[in-house]
Amino acid sequence: MAKFENIPDVKLGIIAVSRDCFVISLSEKRRAAIVKAFAGKGELYEAKTTVENExxxxxxxxxxxxxxxNALVVFLGNFGPETPETQIAQKFDGPCMFVAAAEETQNDLINGRGxxxxxxxxxxxxLNLRKIxxxxPEYPVGTADDIVKMIEEFIPVARAIIGLASLKIITFGPRPQDFFACNAPIKGLYDIGVEIQENSELDLLVAYRAHxxxxxxxxxxxxxxxxxxxxxxxxxDLLPRMAQFELTLLDWAEANKGCxxxxxxxxxxxxxxxxxxxxxxxYVNSRLAS
Known part of the structure; x- marks a missing residue:
């Protein structure tokens, strides 16, 4: 089958935040520990700007x-500044996961308490106040190793969100009479940013014959x-017709992606x-699905 890039590539970044009444180095040290623990598991860009203010x-x-x-981990290395840390997700165009550091020890409750x-x-x-x-995660506080596990679970979620935000669903009608299961609830899809293009089955037949x-x-x-x-x-004897149809759909997808x-x-x-x-x-549908 012709190569068809249809799965988002998640490129993760991590931003540490710090409340200005806490030692900023605490957040930076804990952020670096996460990046080190994540090494070898994928790409994680470490933003060097630690956020204390807007x-x-x-x-x-x-x-x-x-x-x-295109996806972010916002890491509270200490208490964190409530307004700017939530504004990160507001200003960044992509999924953001919020996690926080557990206390490593009780031996340093002055500079080491976050x-x-x-x-x-x-x-x-x-986040709820701002509707962001x-x-x-279900339990969003942990050590560096704990947070690495949260990041690994976040990646497929981020991939789905990125994909939906950039997705077009192409359909061919008319829908069969008295088969209401085929009348897709498209408002819900529009609500999550999916675009829908409904085409005539006659147009598909014309395109198929042209191939x-x-x-x-x-x-x-x-x-x-x-x-x-x-x-x-x-x-x-059916394979040439199947191949002709598969090429018709692949060409249709490329020509109709739009935005x-x-x-x-x-x-x-x-x-x-x-x-x-x-x-x-x-059979063609199953090949495209794979």
């Missing part, structure tokens, strides 16, 4: 954006034959397929 917040957000980050657990409670309250969709002598068909047929194997290729980056198809196997297309498209 100007720091703007500088830190610019720093991670310039580094190409009160990040308490700060996390205030942070969550402020920050992501908070009749596409020079790429033979290569796709060979790929399908290899995938199915001798025991699974029960209808070899979005990712595409999924919500297609069906009826009513015109068996008669007008000459096959059922389920």
């Amino acid at each position: 100007k720091d917040m703007l500088k830190a957000v610019d720093e991670v954006k310039n580094a190409g980050c 009160d990040a657990y308490c700060g996390m409670l205030n942070c969550s309250y402020n 969709p920050g992501i908070i 009749k002598d596409d020079k790429r068909i033979a290569d796709v047929v060979k790929e399908m034959e290899a995938e199915l194997g001798s025991s699974g290729n029960n209808f070899p 979005k980056k990712y595409v999924v198809f919500a297609d069906k196997c009826w009513p015109a397929f068996p008669k007008e297309f000459g096959f059922e498209p389920c």
Whole structure:
């Protein structure tokens, strides 16, 4: 199958915050420990700007954006400044997870005490006040190793959020009569930023027929034959039509992405397929889904 980049690449950054009545080096030291513990597990950009106030917040957000980050870990190395730490998620265009440092020891309760657990409670309250969709783990306070585990669990969540924000769903109609399950609740999809493009099945048929002598068909047929194997290729005469349809959809996706980056198809196997297309498209749909 033609290479089709349709899965977001999560590029993580971490920003530490510090309340100005606490020692800033505490947050910076704890941030560095997380980055060290995460080494070898993926890419994690360490923002060197530690946020104590709103100007720091703007500088830190610019720093991670310039580094190409599309997802953020906001780390409360101590209690944290409630306004600028939540503004990070407000100004950053991408998913943000909020986590906080546990106290490593009771031996240094002057410079080594961070009160990040308490700060996390205030942070969550402020996120709600501002209606900012920050992501908070079930238990968001921990050591460097604990937070690394939270980051690993955050990555697939971030990938889904990034993908949905840049997704277009392409459908082909009309929807079958008296089959209301096919009438997708598109308002809910619009609410989360997904774009929807509904097309005529006649337009799809025209595009399919225009691919009749596409020079790429033979290569796709060979790929399908290899995938199915001798025991699974029960209808070899249908493979050229399947390949023609697969190329039609891939070309349609590229030509119709518009302002979005990712595409999924919500297609069906009826009513015109068996008669007008000459096959059922389920095999092609499964290949695209894979």
